[in-house]
Amino acid sequence: MDVDACIESVRQCKYLAENDMRLLCNKLKEILAEESTVVPVQAPVTLCGDIHGQFYDLLKLLEVGGELPGVSYVFMGDFVDRGRYSLETLTLLLLLKVKYPDRITLTRGNHESRNVTRVYGFYDECLAKYQSSKVWEWCCTVFDYLPLAALIDGTVFCVHGGLSPELPSVDSIRTLFRMQELPQSGGPCDLLWSDPEAHVDSWAISPRGGGFLFGYVPTNAFCHNNGVELIVRSHQLVDEGYNYPFADKNLVTLWSAPNYCYRCGNKAAILKIPDNRKAIFESDYRIFLENEVQGDVSSTAGPGSQYFL
Template sequence: MSTPNHNAISHWFIATHCVADRISYCLSRNRRNEGTMPEDSVIQGHIEKLRRCELITEQEVVDLCAKAKEILMKEENIREVRTPVTICGDIHGQFYDLKELFFIGGESPDTNYLFMGDYVDRGYYSIETFLLLLSLKVFYPDRVTLLRGNHESRQITQVYGFYDECMRKYGTPNIWKECVNVFDLLPIGALVDGRIFCVHGGLSPSITTLDEIRAIDRIQEVPLEGGFCDLLWSDPEEDTTGWRVSSRGCGYLFGGDVVSKFNADNNLNVVCRSHQLVMEGYKWMFNNQLIAVWSAPNYCYRCGNIASIMEVDEYLQSNFVTYDPAPQSERKVPSNDSPPDYFL
């Protein structure tokens, strides 16, 4: 009996599932173009308006959030994502830098995007940023993945800018309430081709397997402690072994030994996360067992860092594209706002 060529089988499988994904996407796009989904024209109008950094109406926000909740309710705590995919880190309301990200990485739906949370707070345009991403999620649900960050929280957004921005721009807390209700439904993590685990913050001493994450009741405000909290708040630290209490007041610091065991126990190649400013845009840690991706250039309009996106191909090979802030000439000047002073 001849021995099967596993490499050939693997390449055939990758090519087949990529072709299948593309056919499915094209059929979906054709149905949209044929006008069989009348509500799509409304969402498309939202996308066009939000791309110009223009607000949609309060009722339109309510309707958009309702559609988004229908989609997100059906997603698991850990969303399965196929390659190729472009993985993005924190955005923090830096709307024009998000537009720069799309310019660099490609527009939806041609690029399959996975965002790891922290869409709001600190930047001038948190509401426009989140609503644009949410509109893209509703319009292209299989081509946009939105994970929850520690800032997708009622408590945090009341302190770090998003609540105040909603009140300033809409004159009512209703928009904030609609958005935070959507936050509760965002997945906790994503699994790329079964090998790359994406999560906003990091790992938890109370969680050893992906199945334990799948069992979390995520539809709630982010707790102040416990496994759910840790996944959104924890940080890796190169000089740490095991676990240490974090100075953030939530989550833990964890070392390379923790990552090695988690990856081995869950058959993973790498943990991918954001949550911490990286001046170079991305950073490998622990012998390439963990990667941090940061997508907000010149964070808080003063940090001077570059940003990056992580492009993962069908063979799980990664390519990092770095970029600077959007040119000043392409930005709308905010009204009498000074750069935010908070930093978390």
């Protein structure tokens, strides 16, 4: 397959032929199989939270953050479901991973699973566009190969959901066997489903039905014991695009799908980690998708694009 031609086609919001998707998924398995469960990444790098099939927002994100290979990226899961263009969103990210394997890191989200995508849109989208479930099955196999976390310069820990009482160290996460459908309980599940909660000191049952609510005590312990300065996670819609749930500001929620589900009116944010590891938020950009089925997109900036410290 011609990767450059495929990227150009997908950027026009066109999905690939079935055979090209088969070749792409097979290539991704080869690349991802060589990566650690916790991928080491060097700054400078730009971090991105949930995308959820909002394809035109992904294009805008790459415009705001900078195009590859000039900028290195970590995308922290939930590429699919909810939005109208999960297939094109995922395909573009996979193609970029093939073309620039050392410049883009894709970690798994809780929506990168067979059970969840059957309910929230990706399965139905693949079925409608290909008249079969083959592409969905190939993509789900790629999901099984995705790393569970990334570690930037040994000090910034990136994960989709949060912490687990079973996994007190980064080394304990590295030893996990990940190449399987996401289990409904246990450490890997917790990493992708858990949420921080300011009103919880330690651990509590999550209302999501998977993972835990965790407080400042395990957060501080994880950071102290692993030499981590900042935990960056996504998984939760936050109106301003990012949010610090704890006073110590050693954990931040990052959300990158503006106007989520085309009705929430929220902002989106990306997080840049420069060489000196001082986190800089680039936020306050908003995209309102109008007549998106026809591909007619109008972008409206928020009150002045700004850097947020």
